[in-house]
Amino acid sequence: MDGLTIAEAAATTGWSARMLRYIEDAGLVASRRSSSGYRLYGPEELQRLRTLRELLEKYGLALSDMGFARRLHHDEALRAAVDEWLAASPRRPTHVEPADWLGWEQDKHERLLAAVYANNEEHTA
Amino acid sequence: MDGLTIAEAAATTGWSARMLRYIEDAGLVASRRSSSGYRLYGPEELQRLRTLRELLEKYGLALSDMGFARRLHHDEALRAAVDEWLAASPRRPTHVEPADWLGWEQDKHERLLAAVYANNEEHTA
DNA sequence: ACAACCTTGACACGGTAGTGCTAAGGTTTC
DNA sequence: GAAACCTTAGCACTACCGTGTCAAGGTTGT
Numbered sequence: 001m002d003g004l005t006i007a008e009a010a011a012t013t014g015w016s017a018r019m020l021r022y023i024e025d026a027g028l029v030a031s032r033r034s035s036s037g038y039r040l041y042g043p044e045e046l047q048r049l050r051t052l053r054e055l056l057e058k059y060g061l062a063l064s065d066m067g068f069a070r071r072l073h074h075d076e077a078l079r080a081a082v083d084e085w086l087a088a089s090p091r092r093p094t095h096v097e098p099a100d101w102l103g104w105e106q107d108k109h110e111r112l113l114a115a116v117y118a119n120n121e122e123h124t125a
Numbered sequence: 126m127d128g129l130t131i132a133e134a135a136a137t138t139g140w141s142a143r144m145l146r147y148i149e150d151a152g153l154v155a156s157r158r159s160s161s162g163y164r165l166y167g168p169e170e171l172q173r174l175r176t177l178r179e180l181l182e183k184y185g186l187a188l189s190d191m192g193f194a195r196r197l198h199h200d201e202a203l204r205a206a207v208d209e210w211l212a213a214s215p216r217r218p219t220h221v222e223p224a225d226w227l228g229w230e231q232d233k234h235e236r237l238l239a240a241v242y243a244n245n246e247e248h249t250a
Numbered sequence: 251a252c253a254a255c256c257t258t259g260a261c262a263c264g265g266t267a268g269t270g271c272t273a274a275g276g277t278t279t280c
Numbered sequence: 281g282a283a284a285c286c287t288t289a290g291c292a293c294t295a296c297c298g299t300g301t302c303a304a305g306g307t308t309g310t
Binding site: 252256259266267268276278 | 281282283284285286287288289290291292293294295296297298299300301302303304305306307308309310
Binding site for chain 1: 138142173176177180183184186189190191192193197198200203206207210211213
């Protein structure tokens, strides 16, 4: 049975045992298990836990941020969607006719209506 | 004074006026201002607000997630750090001698001590 | 000039993240 | 076989996110 138990790993990484379980639940750092189910932390997990700590502190991140970063990292479609949204700062959206784009000089009420129509359904109120 | 006021923008995008201000505070979608300080939303902002809505719903994201994604997008160092951490799943950390890596077959107490030493300071208790 | 907007600032409140602690029960070590 | 670990499950509490609403005051349109 090689590897540090959860309390030992906690002591060396600065996390609490409770947090090590939480971090595992968050999908960030898991350890392997002994035959009886005990968590066993090897050097790689310990290092990962330490660098995680430093990362959060250095950049003021939350664990949930890293959870989201992990999603971004694994989910290609998600990353593409988010990147695209972020990249489109002051840009004309691609799926809309650049033709007139709502004749931006009409009466305000007409503009509002046009905008509503441009956006199909959603809160028909 | 062209552009939709905040209430009009709210009506066409499905957000509340309150949330449009919140989203602006979060650095996600800002509008330009009239000379007297009124928010004025143009078609690009409206589109951005709508797609933001869709993005959150489609992927079950929170606004804070997009805030973090924005940080990742702008802060090169942060992105590099996060990516590196995520990429180092079952990998040996780079700044450590691959030589022995703590002679992983010693007595558990020695291992613990070694691990503590490997990690310089931090919670000296 | 009055109604109907807008601004910022603040309080409030439900939901979730992060964290400790306890309980009930299995494992390891002496 | 008792002491000192570990496991999961759950309660509790703080802090922040998301959101509505209200207050005090400026702007706009008729």
